[in-house]
Amino acid sequence: MQQNEQLENQPDEQLEKQQKERRDFLGCLGGAIACGAATVVASAASSAAVAATAGGAVPPIPNFDWSKHQWAFGVDAERCIGCLRCVEACKRENNVAPDAHHFRTWVERYVTLEGEEKARIDSQADPANIAASGTDGQYRFANRYKDAKVEKAFFVPKLCNHCTHPACVQVCPTGATYKTEDGAVLIDHTYCIGCQYCVQACPYGARFFNEEKGVTDKCTWCYHRITKGLQPACVEVCPVSARIFGDRNDKQSLISQFIQNHRVQVLRPETGNAPNVFYVGIDKDVS
Amino acid sequence: MPRHIVRLVLIMVGFAVLAYGAKQFFTVDSFYQYGHYRGSSVADIASDKPKYKGTAYCASCHAPQLAEWSNGIHNRPDIGKVVRCEVCHSAGGERDVRGTFEHVSTGPDHPKNLKMVVPxxxxxxxxxxxxxxxxxxxxxxxxxxxxxxxxxxxxxxxxxxxxxLNLVSAASTAQAGDAAAGKAKAAACAGCHGAEGVSVNAPGPTLAGQHAAYLHDALKAYIEGTRSDPMMNAGAQGLSDDDAANIAAYYAGVTCVSSLDAAKQATLQDKTTAPKCAACHGADGNSTNPSWPKLIGLSKAYLVNSLKAYKGGARKNGMMAGVVKDMSDADMDNVAAYYANATCK
Known part of the structure; x- marks a missing residue:
């Protein structure tokens, strides 16, 4: 009987010992986690402090303070004549490959034929339009609907929307794409690893992959021009003022006046990206 | 604590320290400067050199062309239509990347050894x-x-x-002449230009029914000597500008309807060259624009001479110089033969 008690007591002692070891271990682990958390908090606090001290600083761009500007872009599709001078100027200004597959900005043509419900859409990259220009590096719209019964037709210039809540910036794993204080979404080509998550995240198809450099590319609103007081190249060459660019902080600027005097809309507002390219003269087919 | 647990914890801590150190080492200083990106990249991107330079840049050398453009329909900022130099001539600043020229702050930076794009x-x-x-x-x-x-x-x-196109000439905007006074002055013209300005086998061209503005311009050119013809320079001598306007008004008032009707045109039309002329002078020689002459009642010889004078530079007119530039003698013969059939009916 005593033997039996002994036999029953022995596992109890063992259990107690094991539980003590577990408590010690958990205590130690807790301490380690607390320690680690403290380190993370400390480093976060220090980087926050760095950010706070840099808050007043601006990038060293001559005669330019990004905190004083809030850029925006307007497209008046009722004025666009589809001459594609903007597309060629953009490529030249920004060294975009002169072929039919890489565009920072482009122009779409929406044509609804009589009896059809959906618009037919083509852009300068369409093979028929490339054939009309005769070369990959120069663009013109082929006059392909001249004998068709057309109900309505119009041209729509497109470019990066430089969204207030850009999905592309959110998905970038390396911090290679970002939004500047003055509203432009830029790409740091030295940090881009070419994963193309951003190309897929953009609801507007504004980004493309530069196979030659292995990086993503897109419209910068000609950041190198606007920071020097110039207009983006596409705006500079538009012969009919279908493209408008300016500073929303300046209430007299062309873009502020454009937004004030027209009923503007943005593309795909339901995606929550809050675009900063404002359109006039487009309809439900355009997205 | 058992030793293997201690080892594990130590390894984890060591790894964490190593990882943190590596991150600090490999992250550039400016990375968190403005946010989760390389702060210095903003200024990098902004430092690119613009290629499209704007009209002011072109104006420093091409002032005459800029003046032409400034007053024309391609520069109408009031209706939002401005076709700047670089829309057609391509980027002014692109040439400094193709050429040997280096950018200097004291002068325009497109190289003299490279030509501007002229489509x-x-x-x-x-x-x-x-x-x-x-x-x-x-x-x-x-x-x-x-x-x-x-x-x-x-x-x-x-x-x-x-x-x-300057559709209304300077003369036609001037006061219209007095046809009655012109008739008296025109008596001296009849010898060469025919009675009532209809020249049949006479040395001068038919004047009947011609646009007053064109006749006035032509007479003025003879008076001032900018158009030369021995007979006309002499004949126009002593005529005042009012006389010229009056004579022009008189001849413009004489009726002259082209004898070229549609059926006759079709049989005569030269497929290669006449369409060029018809845009301005009309298929039956009846131009609708007062500054472009009607080609009615002109002899083949007169027409050929005129075309040759435009080609040779003896008669100066920007538009005609462009038209005759590529015309051969045979072309001129064909065109003249066609319009010579347009007589006053």
């Missing part, structure tokens, strides 16, 4: 904007190319810097 094929260039196309807004000027110009280049009639 040769204006039919390709101008139609980028002006070809009639579905989807173009109505306020844009548009043409059906074949109907408007046949196979001609746009630059034959239009100056691309200021393309709107």
């Amino acid at each position: 040769k094929d204006t039919r390709q260039l101008c139609t980028l904007c002006h070809e009639r196309m579905t989807g173009r807004p109505l306020q844009q000027r548009q043409i059906v190319v074949a109907e408007h110009a046949g196979t001609q280049q746009c630059s034959v009639c239009h100056n691309p810097h200021s393309p709107r």
